[in-house]
Every structure is written in structure tokens, then in C-alpha cells.
Amino acid sequence: MSYAEAKARYAALGVDTDAAIEKLKSVPVALHCWQGDDVRGFEGAGGALTGGIQTTGNYPGRARTPEELMADIDKVIALVPGQVKMNLHACYAIFDEENPWVDRDRLEPKHFKKWVDFCKERGLGCDFNPTFFSHPKCDPLTLSSPNEETRKFWVEHGKACIRISNYLAEELGKPCVMNIWTGDGFKDIPADRIGPRLRYKKSFDEILTEPFDPEKVYPCAESKVFGIGVESYTVGSAEWCIKYADSRPDCICLMDNGHYHPTEVVSDKISAVLAYDKKMALHVTRGVRWDSDHVVLFDDETKELCKEIVRCDGLDRVFIALDYFDASINRVSAWVTGFRNLQKALLYALLEPSETLTKLQNDGNWTKLMVMLEEQKTMPFGDVWQEYCRVCGKPEDGAWFAEIENYEKEILAGRC
Ligand code: RNT
Ligand code: ZN
Numbered sequence: 001m002s003y004a005e006a007k008a009r010y011a012a013l014g015v016d017t018d019a020a021i022e023k024l025k026s027v028p029v030a031l032h033c034w035q036g037d038d039v040r041g042f043e044g045a046g047g048a049l050t051g052g053i054q055t056t057g058n059y060p061g062r063a064r065t066p067e068e069l070m071a072d073i074d075k076v077i078a079l080v081p082g083q084v085k086m087n088l089h090a091c092y093a094i095f096d097e098e099n100p101w102v103d104r105d106r107l108e109p110k111h112f113k114k115w116v117d118f119c120k121e122r123g124l125g126c127d128f129n130p131t132f133f134s135h136p137k138c139d140p141l142t143l144s145s146p147n148e149e150t151r152k153f154w155v156e157h158g159k160a161c162i163r164i165s166n167y168l169a170e171e172l173g174k175p176c177v178m179n180i181w182t183g184d185g186f187k188d189i190p191a192d193r194i195g196p197r198l199r200y201k202k203s204f205d206e207i208l209t210e211p212f213d214p215e216k217v218y219p220c221a222e223s224k225v226f227g228i229g230v231e232s233y234t235v236g237s238a239e240w241c242i243k244y245a246d247s248r249p250d251c252i253c254l255m256d257n258g259h260y261h262p263t264e265v266v267s268d269k270i271s272a273v274l275a276y277d278k279k280m281a282l283h284v285t286r287g288v289r290w291d292s293d294h295v296v297l298f299d300d301e302t303k304e305l306c307k308e309i310v311r312c313d314g315l316d317r318v319f320i321a322l323d324y325f326d327a328s329i330n331r332v333s334a335w336v337t338g339f340r341n342l343q344k345a346l347l348y349a350l351l352e353p354s355e356t357l358t359k360l361q362n363d364g365n366w367t368k369l370m371v372m373l374e375e376q377k378t379m380p381f382g383d384v385w386q387e388y389c390r391v392c393g394k395p396e397d398g399a400w401f402a403e404i405e406n407y408e409k410e411i412l413a414g415r416c
Contacts, residue, residue, distance in 0.1 A: 006383035013353045013379075020350035021388045023315070029342055030087035030127045030177070030321035035335045036063040036072045038327045041091025041131065044101065050140070051133025051183025052227020053293070057328025061412030066094045068415065070118055072332050075407055077122065079400045080339040081392035082346075085174070086124050087321050088115055090161055091131040104135065105156035109167035116171045125174030127321060130161035132182035143203035144184045144196035144235045151203060154182075158207030162217065169216035177281055177319045179254050180204065181222035185230035196235045204244060208251065218319070220254035220281045221245055225261060227291065245277070256283035256323055257305065258291035267304035274312045282309075283323035284342055293324040296338035298345060306345035311354055315346075330412070333404045340397075347388055348381055 007017045034041075038055040042065070049055060063069035069092075077084055093111035095101045102111070119126050132142040132154060139145050142154040161178060169176040184196065208219060223241035224234050238260070245253040253273060257266040266282065273280045284305065286294040296302055309318045322342060326334045353372075360369040382397075389396045395403070 001380045001383050003383050003387040006380035006387075009380055010351060010384070014356060015351050015353050017351065017384050017387070020347060021384070021391055023350055024082060024343065024347050024388065025392065026083060027315050027320075027346060028083045028085040028125060028174075029339065029346075030085045030319070031073070031076065031335065031339060032087045032322050032324075033069060033073065033092055034089055035322075035325050035338075036069045036331055038062055038331075039089075039134075039325050041089060041134070042066060042094060043091055044095075047134055047136070049134050050138055052185065052224075052230040053133070053183065053291070053325075054228055055293075055325045055327040057326065059328055059330060061331065061408060061415050062327070063331075064415060066092075066114060071411070072335075073118075074122075075332050075403075076335045076339065079336045079395060079403060080343065081389045081394040082339075082343045084122075084124055084339070086115070086119055086126040087129070088112070088126060089129045089131045090157070090164070091134065104131065105153050105160060107157070107160045107164060109164050112164055112168065116168065119168075119172050125172050125176070126168045127177040127179070127319075128161060128165045128168055129179045129181070130158050132157070132180075132184075138183075141184045141196065141235070142182045143180075143207075144182075144200040146195065146199065151199060155203050155206045158203070159210040162207065162210040162212050162219070165217045165219075166212045169213070175216050175218060177218045177220060177321070179220040179222050179281065179283075179321075180207070181224070181254075181256075182236060183224075183227050183230055184236060185224075185227065185234040186232050187229050188232050190233050193233060197240055200235045200240065201244065204251070208248065214250045218279060218281070219251045221251060222254040222256055222259075222281075222283065224256070224259040224291070242273075252277065252279045252281055254281040254283060256285060256291075257301065258283075258285040258287035258293060258323075262287075262289070265301055265304065267301060267308045270305070270308040270314065270318065271312050274314055274318070279317045279319070280314075281319040281321065283321050285322070285324045293326070295324055295326050295329075295334045296322060296341050298341040298348075302341060302345045303348055306342070306349040307352060310346070310349040310352070330404060330408055332407060332412070333401070336400065336404065343388075344385055347385060351379070351381065351384060352376065
């Protein structure tokens with residue numbers, strides 16, 4: 001079927017495919033730099049990944065330097081439709097002779113100047129994340145540590161990251177979502193659950209005393225249910241993060257769909273949060289049995305998440321970021337596949353005849369609602385997707401993977 005025919009089929013349902021394509025082109029989706037190098041960063045310490053997260057696999061071709069990572073990201077950008085926004089972690093600070101290594105509490109905007117140049121040249125905005133893991137000062141707690149020296153170190157890191165986020169937003173002219181996630185928690189049953197949570201609160205409050213422009217920097221609290229080695233108790237639980245964000249006008253909650261119990265879905269939580277909050281943020285991942293951070297697929301929950309954002313009219317206030325790290329397959333392909341799938345899910349959501357469906361629900365016509373929702377699934381979505389890729393000037397399905405294979409042969413294979 002051609003695009004013209006697909007367009008007519010959707011028009012018969014009252015859906016304007018051209019409008020959906022135009023709308024999607026303007027929605028930023030944050031591309032996580034950490035898929036390219038297995039969440040290692042450039043601090044050169046070579047330490048293990050901690051914080052209860054894990055990459056598995058050792059597919060050849062991991063980016064080892066800022067130049068390699070940037071080249072890989074360029075490859076991704078060339079192969080995905082839609083508006084890319086960068087998403088950096090503090091451990092991706094770039095040090096050189098002029099600006100030698102400093103510890104995380106001493107990071108400055110200048111350590112991200114090369115990333116700013118990279119984003120400027122490509123017209124991208126940039127989100128930011130302080131890095132509260134893979135560091136000798138994780139005792140293993142960070143912002144909730146009972147050791148005042150440790151806690152202060154991490155508060156200073158958080159403040160440094162606010163300054164960096166403010167710099168990114170100002171330089172790039174686009175808001176910076178600054179996400180605070182820590183792996184703070186315990187392997188075994190604690191005796192004191194409230195102590196760490198009170199210290200966590202105090203630390204967040206201290207970080208947020210650092211001045212920033214709330215129109216440009218959006219601090220977030222990302223919750224989690226458990227991690228590897230953090231099975232019994234997580235300081236920044238879902239309730240803690242929602243209550244914290246609720247307690248301040250300048251902090252929003254971030255939900256990662258790998259961070260809940262296995263039958264719990266984030267798609268149902270979006271409307272609950274948006275009933276109260278102007279803004280929220282998401283990490284889109286795919287947890288397989290645990291928070292395994294597999295590549296995002298065009299699967300039911302990804303579709304459902306995107307439908308909820310669109311149905312809530314939330315495309316400009318639900319900040320979407322990808323968050324996964326697969327080291328067992330070609331990493332550039334993993335990035336491209338996940339980004340394209342998220343775009344597919346957003347486009348799919350924008351093609352819903354939502355007014356008609358809502359009316360059926362309100363009229364209590366659940367019979368027809370079921371039929372219409374099911375028939376959506378065999379609409380000629382693929383033709384609209386291919387058109388979207390063409391409009392964005394990016395390769396259609398079937399036309400990009402050969403480029404990855406070439407890149408692997410010519411570039412990635414040389415990284416031993
Ligand atoms: C970990 C969180 C967190 C990290 C990144 C690297 O479970 O999802 O967002 O994945 O900060
Ligand atoms: Zn996350």
C-alpha cells in the first residue's frame with residue numbers, strides 16, 4: 001500500500017496522518033550517551049559499574065574515547081528520524097591537558113565544553129545526570145550516607161551538576177532535564193529505614209539550594225524498587241520520589257519503566273501524575289525479568305506509554321529519555337533500534353482516533369471500543385512510518401542496517 005492509500009484509510013477514521021507526522025517532528029527524545037560504552041565514562045579509573053546496575057556482554061567495538069563516542073552518536077543521528085536531544089552523565093566529562101582530571105565534586109561547565117560544541121554544531125539540546133555510582137566514595141550510600149563527609153561530597157557533586165545543567169541550557173537555548181538517580185539501598189533488611197530517607201531529603205534540599213533558572217533547568221528525582229545487591233531496601237523508592245517532587249515547585253518526578261514490580265506498568269501512572277503535576281519525566285527501557293535495560297522494542301508497553309503521553313496531551317511536558325545499555329550486540333544498532341522504536345510508538349499513538357474512542361468510553365459503549373481498538377492494530381501503520389522517515393530525510397526500515405554493518409566493518413572492528 002502507498003502512503004496516499006494509508007492516509008485515506010486513516011482519514012476515514014478522522015485521523016490526519018500529515019498532522020501526526022508534523023507534530024512528531026517537533027518532539028525531543030533524549031538519546032542516552034551511555035549505551036555507547038557500557039556506562040563507563042571518561043574518568044579513566046577503569047572501576048566496575050556499581051549502584052546495582054549491570055551491563056552484560058562484550059560485543060566488540062565499544063567507544064573508548066570522546067571522539068569515538070561522538071562518531072558513534074553521529075552515526076545514530078544519521079539513521080533515526082525525529083528530534084534527538086543529547087543526554088549526558090557527569091562521568092562523561094572530557095579532560096585534557098588544559099583541563100586535567102578533577103573529582104566529581106569539582107566538575108565545572110568547562111569539562112563539558114566539547115559536548116556543548118558537539119550539540120551546537122548539530123542543533124541539539126542536552127539533558128544531564130549527576131553520576132552517583134562507580135566511584136570510591138560510594139560507601140555504598142551516597143546522598144543518604146550516615147558518614148557526613150561522604151554525604152557532603154555527593155551534595156557538592158549534585159550542586160556542581162546544577163551549575164553544569166544551567167550552562168548546558170543557556171548555551172544550547174533549550175531546557176535541561178537534570179535527573180538525580182542514586183543506587184542507595186541495602187542488600188539485606190535494614191534496622192533503620194527512615195534515617196537514610198531523611199538524609200536523602202536533606203541532601204536533595206541542599207543540592208537544590210544551588211541557584212538555577214527554573215525555566216531552563218528541571219531537576220528530577222528518579223525512583224527505583226531494587227537493584228543487584230540492593231534487593232531489600234531502596235532509599236529513593238517510588239513514594240519517596242513522588243512525595244519529594246510534590247514537596248517542591250522546582251523538582252519533578254522521573255519514572256523509569258524498569259523500576260517497578262513486574263506486573264506494574266508506568267503507562268497507567270502517567271495520567272495519575274499529570275492530574276497533579278505540570279511536568280514529569282520518563283526513562284524508557286525494557287526490563288526482562290528485572291531492571292535488565294534491554295533495547296526498547298515496538299512492543300505493547302512502549303506503545304501504551306506513548307499512547308498515554310499523547311492522550312494526556314503531554315508531548316510538551318512529559319520529558320522522554322531512553323535508558324538502556326546492551327553490550328551483547330552492536331551498540332550503535334542497539335541505539336538506533338531503540339530510538340526508532342520509540343519514534344514508531346509515538347507515531348502510532350498520534351494516529352489514534354482519540355476523540356472517537358473517548359466518546360465510546362464515556363457513552364459506555366465498551367463493545368465498539370474493543371472492536372475499534374483491535375482494528376487499529378491492522379491499519380496500514382507501516383506506510384505512515386515509512387513516509388515519516390522520508391519526510392525527516394532519514395532511511396526507511398530496510399534501508400539503514402546495511403550502514404551499520406559497514407560501520408562495524410570499517411570503524412568498530414578496528415577498536416580492539
Ligand atoms: C538505573 C537508572 C539510571 C541509570 C542511568 C545510567 O537503574 O535507570 O537512570 O540507568 O543513570
Ligand atoms: Zn533510568
